Amino acid sequence: MLLSLEHLRKEYPGHKVAVNDVTLHIEAGEFVCFIGTSGSGKTTVLRMINRMLMPTSGTVLINGEDTSKLDPVKLRRKLGYVIQNIGLMPHMTIRENITLVPKLLKWSQEKRDAKAIELIKLAQLPEEFLDRYPSELSGGQQQRIGVVRAFAADQDIILMDEPFGALDPITRESLQDLVQDLQQRLGKTFIFVTHDMDEALRLATKVVIMDAGDVMQIDSPENILKHPANEFVTNLIGEERLIQARPSVTPVGQIMLKSPIYITQDQSLPTALETMHKSRVDTLLVTDANRVLRGVVDIETLNDEFNSGKTVGDIMDDKVFYVFENSVVRDTVNRILKMGYKNVPVVNKEYQLVGIVTRATLVDMVYNALWSQDEDANDQTQIGNKEANVDD
Amino acid sequence: MKGMNLGQQLVEYFSNNGMYVLQQFSRHFLISIYGVLMAAIIGVPIGIWISRSRKLSNVVIGIANVIQTVPSLAMLSIIMLGLGLGVNTVIVTVFLYSLLPIIKNTYTGMQNVNEDVLDAGKGIGMTAFQRLRFIELPLSMSVIMAGIRNALVIAIGITAIGSFVGSGGLGDIIIRGTNATDGGAIILAGALPTALMAIISDGILGFLEKRLDPSKHSN
Numbered sequence: 001m002l003l004s005l006e007h008l009r010k011e012y013p014g015h016k017v018a019v020n021d022v023t024l025h026i027e028a029g030e031f032v033c034f035i036g037t038s039g040s041g042k043t044t045v046l047r048m049i050n051r052m053l054m055p056t057s058g059t060v061l062i063n064g065e066d067t068s069k070l071d072p073v074k075l076r077r078k079l080g081y082v083i084q085n086i087g088l089m090p091h092m093t094i095r096e097n098i099t100l101v102p103k104l105l106k107w108s109q110e111k112r113d114a115k116a117i118e119l120i121k122l123a124q125l126p127e128e129f130l131d132r133y134p135s136e137l138s139g140g141q142q143q144r145i146g147v148v149r150a151f152a153a154d155q156d157i158i159l160m161d162e163p164f165g166a167l168d169p170i171t172r173e174s175l176q177d178l179v180q181d182l183q184q185r186l187g188k189t190f191i192f193v194t195h196d197m198d199e200a201l202r203l204a205t206k207v208v209i210m211d212a213g214d215v216m217q218i219d220s221p222e223n224i225l226k227h228p229a230n231e232f233v234t235n236l237i238g239e240e241r242l243i244q245a246r247p248s249v250t251p252v253g254q255i256m257l258k259s260p261i262y263i264t265q266d267q268s269l270p271t272a273l274e275t276m277h278k279s280r281v282d283t284l285l286v287t288d289a290n291r292v293l294r295g296v297v298d299i300e301t302l303n304d305e306f307n308s309g310k311t312v313g314d315i316m317d318d319k320v321f322y323v324f325e326n327s328v329v330r331d332t333v334n335r336i337l338k339m340g341y342k343n344v345p346v347v348n349k350e351y352q353l354v355g356i357v358t359r360a361t362l363v364d365m366v367y368n369a370l371w372s373q374d375e376d377a378n379d380q381t382q383i384g385n386k387e388a389n390v391d392d
Numbered sequence: 393m394k395g396m397n398l399g400q401q402l403v404e405y406f407s408n409n410g411m412y413v414l415q416q417f418s419r420h421f422l423i424s425i426y427g428v429l430m431a432a433i434i435g436v437p438i439g440i441w442i443s444r445s446r447k448l449s450n451v452v453i454g455i456a457n458v459i460q461t462v463p464s465l466a467m468l469s470i471i472m473l474g475l476g477l478g479v480n481t482v483i484v485t486v487f488l489y490s491l492l493p494i495i496k497n498t499y500t501g502m503q504n505v506n507e508d509v510l511d512a513g514k515g516i517g518m519t520a521f522q523r524l525r526f527i528e529l530p531l532s533m534s535v536i537m538a539g540i541r542n543a544l545v546i547a548i549g550i551t552a553i554g555s556f557v558g559s560g561g562l563g564d565i566i567i568r569g570t571n572a573t574d575g576g577a578i579i580l581a582g583a584l585p586t587a588l589m590a591i592i593s594d595g596i597l598g599f600l601e602k603r604l605d606p607s608k609h610s611n
């Protein structure tokens with residue numbers, strides 16, 4: 001366990017409770033997004049992690065070590081910190097800004113210079129920028145510097161407090177890409193506070209939803225979309241996203257047809273034709289004896305080669321497009337539609353054929369997603385009527 | 393000096409008493425500088441200190457304001473009661489008058505340091521001293537410098553009056569001129585260097601102030 005928050009509570013004078021009781025365990029490499037309305041205590045939790053605020057009660061453990069027993073200055077140098085309003089030192093060059101923590105840690109000049117070049121590359125900015133001052137950069141560029149500054153001393157945990165809240169949507173998106181890229185490339189742990197649900201769902205591996213100092217739900221973005229814990233969460237996510245989310249988080253395995261028509265590759269061509277005729281299809285998926293997908297054969301090829309005496313394996317097209325059963329429909333559906341396939345085989349992890357997605361399946365899926373909303377509403381009215389009847 | 397116009401008289405005075413004027417000039421300048429330096433040594437830390445507490449700042453700046461309101465001749469006389477005639481009385485008076493602009497500007501400079509920059513500095517692990525040394529002081533230096541500049545210009549004026557309590561300086565020449573019949577040239581011989589000193593000091597410190605301004609980095 002990299003980071004544990006145990007019953008964190010923050011109370012301000014006059015019994016104003018900012019954070020009531022937050023317990024959370026974070027593993028290395030996770031991307032945790034705190035989200036909530038303003039005043040929900042999400043920033044307070046973040047600032048208690050690097051002891052910018054002292055908890056009223058409860059403990060923060062990093063690698064099992066109680067942070068309240070550490071020197072706060074040393075603790076903060078081990079945690080990357082990015083704030084909303086960037087907070088670059090206006091009187092220092094970009095080079096001095098991004099190597100400030102290494103300087104505090106008394107690294108040698110050469111090591112710092114090397115780090116500066118490494119970091120400016122991470123920020124995807126040209127090296128000339130190192131000798132400029134923050135005021136010569138655009139807001140988005142400044143925040144790129146603000147983000148990579150947090151990596152200067154190889155911090156394992158990066159705290160970000162609404163880092164992109166003040167940026168325009170396009171810049172924000174490119175910075176989200178940057179952060180996501182850094183997360184995947186460097187494998188750091190991110191604690192990220194935001195009030196932007198799209199941002200949270202996009203970046204997080206774990207979303208913590210807070211309201212009035214309490215945790216409402218902690219879960220993966222998929223599960224939060226599928227099973228919002230209560231009405232507050234539902235409202236925060238928003239009706240629209242819930243509807244959109246329905247098809248998108250469904251795995252392919254759930255919507256596929258489970259009995260695809262297939263033939264093993266050692267069968268003869270007449271047998272193949274027989275199967276097509278019986279099942280009333282014009283293509284057949286070809287597998288080996290272990291049901292591992294090998295290719296596809298269609299009626300035209302079959303017709304051309306019918307009298308050659310070859311087996312299905314000889315004439316099949318082995319360049320077959322397939323999807324995995326656990327991949328998400330959202331990622332799959334566009335590819336299927338764009339590439340113009342009439343149907344796509346579905347395989348499991350061992351590449352064994354388990355099903356097929358046809359265009360008709362996609363129609364069903366879209367139909368369900370768009371209409372089940374109304375059905376839910378109808379169900380509720382019916383229940384309401386029944387109750388009314390009971391009262392009579 | 394009969395038959396010469398004012399300009400010629402002035403040239404005549406300088407050529408005869410050049411060294412003397414120069415001596416008084418440097419004496420005058422040093423008195424002002426000592427007073428301002430002492431005020432800076434005491435005033436800047438006070439300004440930093442009160443920038444941490446609003447209540448304290450009101451009290452301290454209030455006191456400095458009261459000092460500033462006392463007319464300089466009255467202040468010189470009051471200090472003279474304690475320290476007697478001589479240069480120390482003037483230096484102390486200059487010191488007292490310099491406190492307000494220096495404390496006030498230090499306080500304002502510290503207050504104007506961007507809260508986010510300080511938050512970021514704290515968050516990445518700077519100690520309170522490092523934040524002062526690497527963030528607050530550099531960022532407020534130009535405002536502090538403006539206070540010192542202000543103080544020095546006032547100090548040069550007060551030092552001129554200080555000649556009344558026997559401190560020497562260019563004020564001596566001015567007083568001699570006012571006592572002499574037809575002393576216009578002598579008055580000018582004291583007053584012109586005094587004015588020049590104030591203008592040049594103001595210019596130099598103004599230049600420093602601009603150089604130290606962190607927002608003037610875009611070149």
